[in-house]
Amino acid sequence: MQSENNIKLTAAEISGLWSAYMSDSLSICVLKYFLEKAEDPEIRSVVEYALELAQTHIVKLTAIFNGEGFPIPYGFKEDEDVDITAPKLFSDAYFIYYLKQWSSIGLEAYSLSLAMATRSDVFGYFSQCMEESKKLLEKTNNVLLSKGLYIKAPYVTTPKKVHFVEKQSFLTGWFGERRSLTTLEVSNLYGNLQRNVFALTTFIGFGQVAKSKEVVNLMLSGKEIASKHIDIYSTVLKENDLPASMSWDNQVLDSTVSPFSDKLILFHVNSLAIGAIGYYGTSLASSSRRDLSAHYMRILVEVLKYTEDAAELLIENGWMEQPPIVVDHVKLAKT
Template sequence: MPKHPKMSASELGALWVTYQKKTMILRLLELFIEKADDPRGKDLMTGLWKKLRLKVVEIEKLFEAEGAIAPKGFTQEDIYLDVPKLFADHFDVMLCRILKEISMGMYVLHLTISYREDIIKLYQELSMLTQTYYYYFTQYLLEKGALLHPNHAPMPTSYDIITSRDYMKGTNFFGHKRPLNAVEYGLLYHSIETNIIGKWLMTGFAQCAKDDAAKKYFKKGQELSDKILKDTLEVLMEYELQPTTLGGTVTLSTEAPFSDKLMMFCSFLLCSFSLGGQGFSTSFNFRNDLDIKTVLFGKDIYTFTRDGVSLMMSKGWLEEPPSMVH
């Protein structure tokens, strides 16, 4: 085995975050596999679990080789397999698909702060695995009718140049708005798609959380998703664009399948992903009214996320990343 240079701080931090996220996903998959009704969906999630488990072991060995302890992450203490099913109608695969979206972005970031050959290779392999299963999950949901294709737009037959700042205006003096372009539509559509999943997730978590403060927090998350969905759907409906409809439901169960710690971390992860998405949208929305909406959404999501971090700290649910000093 070739001798590698000592692990850098940036590589340590990236692996620490990756381990937290992967161990959480393993616990989610274990529950979803146990409760799965559809054999094909179960097979897909089982295949992903097996491959991710090997990567978690690989990360543990990287820590061990450095004389470092791996994070605690999430263990069998954070999952309760003997409770009734909380989510139904393909929600399991829908959430897995969203988690693969998050993973794709995180691996790109982690690749850019990794320098050791073996660690770069790890993230390359994780990226390939994630893209493969994102494709599998997307095709599965489309075939099941739980995920719909976005609307179509007229195909351009020539190129046009923007010559007036009026293109950036959401309204003019007569109250007419410049029609959405395909880029703006795609960003709005993605926001709706992810917030529907977020709403169902927060609804389920609020329904079963054991801690009263966590229960209230998840209810706030449900309300925030509702607000973002309402404001975003209004933009699409102005042009009679059919908004996305997804499968996925929450059952009547009030028994938690996960620890409050895991559910809070899952919420934190999705909120962080949403914040990144809002920032990306401001770069590609040309209409100023859309930018204003996006900035306001980002402010609300940021506040909600920080409130969640404070709650996790107060409950002893937030593991501390490695420090730069002893």
């Protein structure tokens, strides 16, 4: 893809493209390992499709960067960050759950990048990525449904008529008679529960194989946080006679040989935590009950602290690649 009439990339476009490159280079490493280890033909097919998408994205992103004379991000390398000969760490079911979560995260990221894109080639790129992520999500859903692995959101009774809020008790949470959850609150609780069950399984697996003691400790800390959050969401759902999600920790096998570098592991879980912050912010903004708002505020603080700890460890090990930054003209003037 070539620049159009020498139109420069905006900061938002650079940010979206750079982040996409980092994510896809990581995905290639992870998916190559999954493809090597997946035994189920249906799941292998979806993994292969996802891998092809990530590889195609890297080619297109590289062309855009080269057209701008922009340095190609270092990202993650197959010869440095993955060992496809390592024993199988996760079950096939985890592979397909992973793709469901990752395609959902991709849709969120691509939609934001698309909304901020102004140059037609960049707009076209993210638009195509949106369509591909939708297709990937559809494929993962179909496999999950066909194998009886899909965990659906709770069903609720269909309302008979329109209602308007008449009392401020609608906001009550800690004291007084609490109202039932709204469907939007249920949706947020369920989504956050599912993401934390996935995160818990990932922390267990990564903590089992990470080489550095510091990285292992961070995985154990993440496991503890995810477990706590699962308890919170499950309790609120059960209090409203709604089912909570099943656990996925049995999807981790007994290997202690790491298929991934500690750099990849650390970057990966930090990315998941950063993504969770966005989901929690949305949940906080759309929850009217005060007890739910308090839960989300406390959870946000915990996850923010976790991302700070992960970032510090990345920096200490020289693993944090600096995103493109704005030129400091004051600093330049003083040199």
